[in-house]
Every structure is written in structure tokens, then in C-alpha cells.
Amino acid sequence: MSATESSVISTPKRSLWAGGISPLKVTYGKLMMWFFLVSDAFTFSALLITYGMIRYSYPAYEGSPADFVFAPDKWWPIPEKVFEAVPFLHGVSAPLIFVGIMTFILIMSSVTMVLAVEAGHRMDRAAVEKWMLWTILGGIAFLSCQAWEWSHFIHGTHEGPMVAEGTTFFGANLTQNQYGPPPFADLFFFITGFHGTHVLSGVILNIVIFFNVVVGLYDKRGHYEMVEKVGLYWHFVDLVWVFVFTFYYLI
Amino acid sequence: MASEETKPIVVAPPDKNKIKKIWYTALFLGVITGIEFVFAFTMAAGPLRTAIFIGLTLVKAFYIVSEFMHLKYEVKVLIWSILVPTIFIVWLLLALLIEGEAIFMVRY
Known part of the structure; x- marks a missing residue:
């Protein structure tokens, strides 16, 4: 070692990971948000893959989609035959339209969130306030849509299979449903419910951050990184919805 | 840190290019979702349609993670x-x- 020493003062070659520098070039908070999101992605994947597994373990409907009827004891339902109602359009069959509107709302709220982050980089408090507010509004709109969807799913349509007592069963609960095998409704409640809970906590976080922006906390702090962190979470919720939309509604 | 507590806050003007890119990404995501709807209504269910849906979903996921979540630039x-x-x-x-x-x- 001493042989290579020279009189010129040079900075010792230290490992990138020896401390004092940030090798990933993000702050601790943002990094931990990323890793939390990775773990959350595992949870959602587990739920969606469970859906795939259970669906594979039941017979699929074979035949023309036009002749499809709900038969809980025979086959797994075609999703677009289940989700075909739109508020205020009673009795009109509009498959996937409502869930398309929900997707649009969530993607738009993701866009307003990026715009809030962009405004945060510029220290533009007024713009951050404006875009955060739109994001919160989008989140609330999405949750309201989901509430309607759940209510419609639970109460059902006007025909249903006969249950043992000879009455007709409408809608869905955790033990039986008119659309398909019991796990179909169970997974609907768990997957969209777990996602909806994420949206709800995202909206609450957004409101907290919005409050902090309004009182000028981040101006005092000198940066708007909290907006970025909550933004990461919000985009993740949007990302999960993209997958739920495909695997629960489209396929 | 851009500003000390004593310094006045400097508000930078909006970055036009960045904002344009955000809106283009959003438009792109919307178009992809539209294409998914076209397939959902015009194509019979089957392994090919499922593969198309999964492919388009991964494209959307890529744009959300890389552009919106900014991962591409890390x-x-x-x-x-x-x-x-x-x-x-x-x-x-x-x-x-x-x-x-x-x-x-x-x-x-």
C-alpha cells in the first residue's frame, strides 16, 4: 500500500457503497417508497394470479357469447356479460363502458398528479395546489364509481338462479352469486376492494399533502419531494388498475 | 436545496416540453385503452385475444412506470x-x- 502513496493529495478510491454518497441518486424516502411499491406489487400479483388459478380450475363457457347465460353451477362467467351496466341507463346493455370510464378517470388523475410533481420542481405552489386538487377530485370520482359498481354487483340483475328454497337469488355475496361460481364474487370483492382501499388511502394521503402545500410547509422546507413520493404511490394505484382492468374485466 | 429559508422562493416558469410529453403519454395510454376496447368488441375470445390484451397491458405498464413514475430517468x-x-x-x-x-x- 505504502509503495503507491504519492505526495499528491488524491481522494482515496472508496467504494460507491461505502457510505457518504447516495449510489441510487434518490433520497431515502423515495427509495423506500419504491421498495414498498415492489412489495405491494407482490400482494396485488398474488391476488390476480389467484384469480387466474381459480378461474383455470373451473370450466370455461364454450359456445357463442351471444347465447351466454349465467350458470353458477356450470361455468365461469364471461366478464363483459357481468359488467355491462351504466348508471342512469337502466336496462341498456353496455358492456365494459362503465369500467372504461373508471379507467379514464384514474389515468387522468395520474396525469394531474405528474403535473403537480412538475409544478413542485418549479416551486410553483399555486400550480401544485391546483393539480393536487384535481387529483383528489379524480380519486373521489373513481371511488364513487366503484361504490356504484359494487352496489350494482351486490344487488344484481333481474334474473337469477333458483336457490334451494325455491326463491330466486339476485346479485352476489361471499357464499353465492348469480353470475358464476362463488369464488367469482369473492375475488371481485377482494381484488377491487383491495385496490379501492389503496385508492382511498391514496386520496387521504393526497389530502394531507395538499394541506401541507397550502400551509406552505414545502416552501419552508425548500423542496416538494413529498408530492413526488405520494405521486409514486398514486401512479402505482393507477398501474394496478391497468392490470385489474385487463385481468378481471377484459379477459 | 434550491433555496435557504431566508431566501425568497423563486418560481420557475413551466417547462413546456416536459408538460407536452406528459400529455402525449396520457394520450398514448388513452389510445391503447381504446385499442383494447376495439379488440374486446370485435374479436372473439381466445388465446390470441388474451395475448393481445396482456401485451397492450404491459405496454401501458411500461409507460406508466417509466414516464409517470420517472423510473426511466433513474x-x-x-x-x-x-x-x-x-x-x-x-x-x-x-x-x-x-x-x-x-x-x-x-x-x-
Whole structure:
């Protein structure tokens, strides 16, 4: 070692990971948000893959989609035959339209969130306030849509299979449903419910951050990184919805 | 840190290019979703349609993660530490779908 020493003062070659520098070039908070999101992605994947597994373990409907009827004891339902109602359009069959509107709302709220982050980089408090507010509004709109969807799913349509007592069963609960095998409704409640809970906590976080922006906390702090962190979470919720939309509604 | 507590806050003007890019990404995501709807209504269900849906979903996921979540612009090590663990998801997907098929065989 001493042989290579020279009189010129040079900075010792230290490992990138020896401390004092940030090798990933993000702050601790943002990094931990990323890793939390990775773990959350595992949870959602587990739920969606469970859906795939259970669906594979039941017979699929074979035949023309036009002749499809709900038969809980025979086959797994075609999703677009289940989700075909739109508020205020009673009795009109509009498959996937409502869930398309929900997707649009969530993607738009993701866009307003990026715009809030962009405004945060510029220290533009007024713009951050404006875009955060739109994001919160989008989140609330999405949750309201989901509430309607759940209510419609639970109460059902006007025909249903006969249950043992000879009455007709409408809608869905955790033990039986008119659309398909019991796990179909169970997974609907768990997957969209777990996602909806994420949206709800995202909206609450957004409101907290919005409050902090309004009182000028981040101006005092000198940066708007909290907006970025909550933004990461919000985009993740949007990302999960993209997958739920495909695997629960489209396929 | 851009400003000290004593310094006045300097508000930079909006970055036109960045904002344009955000809106283009949003438009792109909307168009992809529209294409998914076209397939959902015009094409009969089958393995090919399912593959198209999954492909388009992954395209959307790529744009959300890389542009909106800004992962594309982070350092390489961070990108890989986020992406590599998802290999477990692929494994779980394969394992459980095979399992589901096996349960089906036993049941029916």
C-alpha cells in the first residue's frame, strides 16, 4: 500500500457503497417508497394470479357469447356479460363502458398528479395546489364509481338462479352469486376492494399533502419531494388498475 | 436545496416540453385503452385475444412506470432493483396456472 502513496493529495478510491454518497441518486424516502411499491406489487400479483388459478380450475363457457347465460353451477362467467351496466341507463346493455370510464378517470388523475410533481420542481405552489386538487377530485370520482359498481354487483340483475328454497337469488355475496361460481364474487370483492382501499388511502394521503402545500410547509422546507413520493404511490394505484382492468374485466 | 429559508422562493416558469410529453403519454395510454376496447368488441375470445390484451397491458405498464413514475430517468442500479424482483411474479403466475389446470383435471 505504502509503495503507491504519492505526495499528491488524491481522494482515496472508496467504494460507491461505502457510505457518504447516495449510489441510487434518490433520497431515502423515495427509495423506500419504491421498495414498498415492489412489495405491494407482490400482494396485488398474488391476488390476480389467484384469480387466474381459480378461474383455470373451473370450466370455461364454450359456445357463442351471444347465447351466454349465467350458470353458477356450470361455468365461469364471461366478464363483459357481468359488467355491462351504466348508471342512469337502466336496462341498456353496455358492456365494459362503465369500467372504461373508471379507467379514464384514474389515468387522468395520474396525469394531474405528474403535473403537480412538475409544478413542485418549479416551486410553483399555486400550480401544485391546483393539480393536487384535481387529483383528489379524480380519486373521489373513481371511488364513487366503484361504490356504484359494487352496489350494482351486490344487488344484481333481474334474473337469477333458483336457490334451494325455491326463491330466486339476485346479485352476489361471499357464499353465492348469480353470475358464476362463488369464488367469482369473492375475488371481485377482494381484488377491487383491495385496490379501492389503496385508492382511498391514496386520496387521504393526497389530502394531507395538499394541506401541507397550502400551509406552505414545502416552501419552508425548500423542496416538494413529498408530492413526488405520494405521486409514486398514486401512479402505482393507477398501474394496478391497468392490470385489474385487463385481468378481471377484459379477459 | 434550491433555496435557504431566508431566501425568497423563486418560481420557475413551466417547462413546456416536459408538460407536452406528459400529455402525449396520457394520450398514448388513452389510445391503447381504446385499442383494447376495439379488440374486446370485435374479436372473439381466445388465446390470441388474451395475448393481445396482456401485451397492450404491459405496454401501458411500461409507460406508466417509466414516464409517470420517472423510473426511466433513474440510475441503472435502481431500475434493475425494481425490475428484477418481478421475476418472482412470473414464477408464481406459471406455478399457480399449472396448479389451477391440475385442480380442474381432478375436479372434472
